[in-house]
Amino acid sequence: xxxxxxxxxxxxxxxxxxxxxxxxxxxxxxxxxxxxxxxxxxxxxxxxxxxxxxxxxxxxxxxxxxxxxxxxxxxxxxxxxxxxxxxxxxxxxxxxxxxxxxxxxxxxxxxxxxxxxxxxxxxxxxxxxxxxxxxxxxxxxxxxxxxxxxxxxxxxxxxxxxxxxxxxxxxxxxxxxxxxxxxxxxxxxxxxxxxxxxxxxxxxxxxxxxxxxxxxxxxxxxxxxxxxxxxxxxxxxxxxxxxxxxxxxx
Amino acid sequence: xxxxxxxxxxxxxxxxxxxxxxxxxxxxxxxxxxxxxxxxxxxxxxxxxxxxxxxxxxxxxxxxxxxxxxxxxxxxxxxxxxxxxxxxxxxxxxxxxxxxxxxxxxxxxxxxxxxxxxxxxxxxxxxxxxxxxxxxxxxxxxxxxxxxxxxxxxxxxxxxxxxxxxxxxxxxxxxxxxxxxxxxxxxxxxxxxxxxxxxxxxxxxxxxxxxxxxxxxxxxxxxxxxxxxxxxxxxxxxxxxxxxxxxxxxxxxxxxxxxxxxxxxxxxxxxxxxxxxxxxx
Numbered sequence: 001x002x003x004x005x006x007x008x009x010x011x012x013x014x015x016x017x018x019x020x021x022x023x024x025x026x027x028x029x030x031x032x033x034x035x036x037x038x039x040x041x042x043x044x045x046x047x048x049x050x051x052x053x054x055x056x057x058x059x060x061x062x063x064x065x066x067x068x069x070x071x072x073x074x075x076x077x078x079x080x081x082x083x084x085x086x087x088x089x090x091x092x093x094x095x096x097x098x099x100x101x102x103x104x105x106x107x108x109x110x111x112x113x114x115x116x117x118x119x120x121x122x123x124x125x126x127x128x129x130x131x132x133x134x135x136x137x138x139x140x141x142x143x144x145x146x147x148x149x150x151x152x153x154x155x156x157x158x159x160x161x162x163x164x165x166x167x168x169x170x171x172x173x174x175x176x177x178x179x180x181x182x183x184x185x186x187x188x189x190x191x192x193x194x195x196x197x198x199x200x201x202x203x204x205x206x207x208x209x210x211x212x213x214x215x216x217x218x219x220x221x222x223x224x225x226x227x228x229x230x231x232x233x234x235x236x237x238x239x240x241x242x243x244x245x246x247x248x249x250x
Numbered sequence: 251x252x253x254x255x256x257x258x259x260x261x262x263x264x265x266x267x268x269x270x271x272x273x274x275x276x277x278x279x280x281x282x283x284x285x286x287x288x289x290x291x292x293x294x295x296x297x298x299x300x301x302x303x304x305x306x307x308x309x310x311x312x313x314x315x316x317x318x319x320x321x322x323x324x325x326x327x328x329x330x331x332x333x334x335x336x337x338x339x340x341x342x343x344x345x346x347x348x349x350x351x352x353x354x355x356x357x358x359x360x361x362x363x364x365x366x367x368x369x370x371x372x373x374x375x376x377x378x379x380x381x382x383x384x385x386x387x388x389x390x391x392x393x394x395x396x397x398x399x400x401x402x403x404x405x406x407x408x409x410x411x412x413x414x415x416x417x418x419x420x421x422x423x424x425x426x427x428x429x430x431x432x433x434x435x436x437x438x439x440x441x442x443x444x445x446x447x448x449x450x451x452x453x454x455x456x457x458x459x460x461x462x463x464x465x466x467x468x469x470x471x472x473x474x475x476x477x478x479x480x481x482x483x484x485x486x487x488x489x490x491x492x493x494x495x496x497x498x499x500x501x502x503x504x505x506x507x508x509x510x511x512x513x514x515x516x517x518x519x520x521x522x523x524x525x526x527x528x529x530x531x
Contacts, residue, residue, distance in 0.1 A: 054371065076266070077261045077266045080368075083368050084276075084277070087284070087360070087361070101259070102260075103261075105260045106266075108260075110260075216367075
């Protein structure tokens, strides 16, 4: 039996943070932007079935970068939390702030517990309000901290570079098409300064649209509708013709 | 460990356990006391008095299905409520109408709606119409204890089957037994009369508009002969709730639309109190 090496608590935490950060950076980036009628989620996702964005509740959406099994677990936990809360009290009593708190506590406890591997995920919880001023976007890094974001946020991959690109260009009151184009431009930037093209069928897009008449504001934008919105982006239109199936998704 | 995880405000283990897409399964693991079927009832003598909802009718037409209900709730010989709502959307493509103990029925519908929504959110896809109908069956069955004490809930479930492109109706008994109905169906105290009316009026080539008139006629006949079913209340402007489900989803007719149908039915009944006559041969 060998004696374990002494590792200082600072060092242990730094190592764990480093481990989580690396895991998160390995995935593709995704961005969440406010636009005039709500909040839009855009990311690159080769899979059509394994979503990065999903509906948690009427006005609340969820986005995650990092390890699929870990954020999927958190997502389902969030849906259960929200549904239970709405069932116990009322649908209006489910808030993004409450959910973000629970996620922060969960991630924080896992991060600082030596018995568990830190989660390699970074989450975004967004709630669309009645007006743009009522919109809330929370970013939840791997360590259980919580950041209240405004306007735009990027997580995963080379998030830092994309965030600063978005910060400079994002404006309040952008239309959905403008926000989408800006997001695609931001996502196409390579860490080395170059640019690459993201085909439209590799984009996953969802919105929390405050103008939707239904109580549930979350909607995926796919196929033809997405193609139309990105239309003047030139090369992106080619793939739209055969799609449009998913447009009716509720 | 369990006590510890709770005190930190972290999501309890049950929330993060993968597996079930059912909200009811999750509840029975995490907070079983919140499930209607898990409650212990004290032994009671006789029947508990609680408001009862009455007649629900449904009819299919090419391209969809209509589901409608009257607005009366009774408690013994008293009218407990004149404007109760007993027909609810279950999700985008289905609706449920309830007869029986109103309080329990409303709770059952709330849980049923949540069950479907929860599945949809977790799985990213909707349950099949059969799947939804079976889920409702399970819920009625879990209420059997209450039913035996006189607090039964008997719903009628109608939906548009996206895979088969047609409207379908499922009826239930108190034990959760489920059967698919062809054409039309009714449940509740006035159902015998409503079914009789629809038997004579139903055709399988009705338009959506005709189908809505048919269910209002059937409810009128039920109210005519069953004291627990309410007819259209012109003075208070309370009309039956009529919902239509087609490939475009669930739609509840507005008060103006139902009042128009109810008024035209009423007008004809002033001349012919027993309603339209079917041919003898």
